Amino acid sequence: MDAPAQKASLASGAHGRVFNFSAGPATLPVPVLEQTQSDLINYQGSGMSVMEMSHRGPEFTRIIEEAEADLRKLMEIPDNYKVLFLQGGASQQFSAIPFNLTQPEDTVDQAVTGSWSKKAAEEAGKYCKVNIAAKGDNKSVPDRSTWKLTPGARYLHYCDNETIQGVEFSGAPEVGDTLLVADMSSNFCSKPVDVSKYALIYAGAQKNIGPAGVVVVIVREDLVGKARADTPVTLDYKIMEGSLYNTPPCWSIYVCGLVFKHLLAAGGLSGVKANNDAKAKLVYDAIEASDGFYSSPVEPSVRSNMNIPFTIPSDAALEKEFLQEASKKNMVQLKGHRSVGGMRASVYNSMPLEGAQALADFMKDFQSRHCR
Ligand SMILES: Cc1ncc(COP(=O)(O)O)c(C=O)c1O
Known part of the structure; x- marks a missing residue:
């Protein structure tokens, strides 16, 4: 049997699919993929693909x-917010945001709780003054009482879920009158969010809502x-309003639209959150019940529901074995980010509960065979 056929025969899911724990681009709902397949050659009688x-x-x-209307419904986005579907990824927003919301002499506050908020702060520093209002240790979020906000700062930027470290805020930080700007790339649409607390939310699509190539900005x-005045044209929100100044990432927007419909049909974001809570609990419980065989570096109160890093502290060599065995059981892309090591299980919206259960069961089984 050749390798792909072997993989297909081992797979538990439809279409021979594996449980894909990638941090992004990430697994998508099978019904959405099936819809794209049936639309591919001839989109709804148009005689063309999207x-x-x-x-x-x-x-x-x-x-x-429809994609915009469905996202508005899903997130209950108030009417006084614009929704933009842009290119350039979340990284481009690290520069677009200061271009749109500041002048060079302005100060912005940045909470740094992991790699992505650090990158965002560094990029903003090219265009305005940056005050690091809070600096975490990659394992926790500094207590809000210790944050040093700048009076008159244009906004506070933070990352709601640090994809690499697995540190997630439980809600919007309280910042008084300061405008709040959030990178929600890796937990977008994973739970209900009160959009009215934010000046701007942005998210790369490729984790929870679609393929790479589009970033959603809610402003x-x-x-x-x-x-x-010197803002590059494709970064200027006024010019990009309507998302049609230049050719948008049509295919990615189309798939995001299908995902929004899928999430609405599944009962909306409260149900999505309940499912995400259950999946994350399965994996964290397996870590906690392991008596130290597995370890999570993150403080329990800020452990991410989306990205779960863990290690085998007694023997790092076992981590390689863990990854190899998991892969043979069709649980793939579990390797931790290169800057952190160990394992990382990303259990985004589209990871089925069975995937998290399979991983938790495998973790227990692996431990029973390797615990000395
Ligand atoms: C939280 C977060 N912010 C920003 C980015 C950068 O996104 P992009 O690759 O779309 O620029 C990522 C990518 O993984 C991310 O996880």
């Missing part, structure tokens, strides 16, 4: 309008139209 049609034609106009409308 990749081949004009972004200003009637079919794509409907796709992007309060009174903040749009104030970009600096």
Whole structure:
């Protein structure tokens, strides 16, 4: 049997799919993939695929309008917020945000709780003054009472879920009158969020809501139209409003739209959160019940529901074995980020409960065979 056929015969899921714990691009719902497959050659009688049609034609106009309307419904986005589907990834927003919301002499506050918020702070520092209002140790979030906010700061930027370290905020930090800007790339649509607490939320799609290539920006409308004069045209929210100034990432937006419909049909974000809580609990319980065989580096109160890093502290060589055995059991992409090591299980929205259960069962079984 060749390798792909062997993999298919081992797989438990439909279509010979594995349990894919990748941190992103990440697993997508099978019904969504099936829909893309049936639409691929001839999208709903148009005689074209979504990749081949004009972004200003009637079919794509409907796709992007429905995607926005469904996201608004899903997240209960108030009417005074704009929704933009842009290119350049979440990383490009690290620069777009200061271009749109600051002048060079302004100060912004940044909470640094892991690799992504650190990168965002470094990038913002090229365009305005940056105050590190809080600096975590990659395992915890500093107590809010210790944060040093700058009076008159244009905004506070933080990362709601640090994908690499697995540190997640339990809610929006309280920052008084300061505008709150959040990178929600890796926990977007994973739980209900009170959008009205935020000036701006942004998220790369490729973890919870679709393929790579599109970043969603939800921005309060009174903040749009104030970009600096030298803002590159495709970073200016006013110009990009409607997401059609230039050719948008049509295919990625189309798939995101299908995911939004899928999440709405599944009962919306409260149900999504309950499912995510249950999945994360299975894996964290396996770590906690292991008597130290597995270890989570993250303080329990801020452990991420999406990205679960863990190690085998007694013997790092066992981690390689763990990954190899897991892969043979069709649980793949569990290797920790290169800067952290160990393992990382990403259990985004589209990871089924059975995937988290299979991993927890395997963790117990592996421990029973290797615990000395
Ligand atoms: C929390 C977070 N922010 C930003 C990024 C960067 O996203 P992109 O690769 O879309 O630029 C990532 C990517 O993994 C991320 O996890």
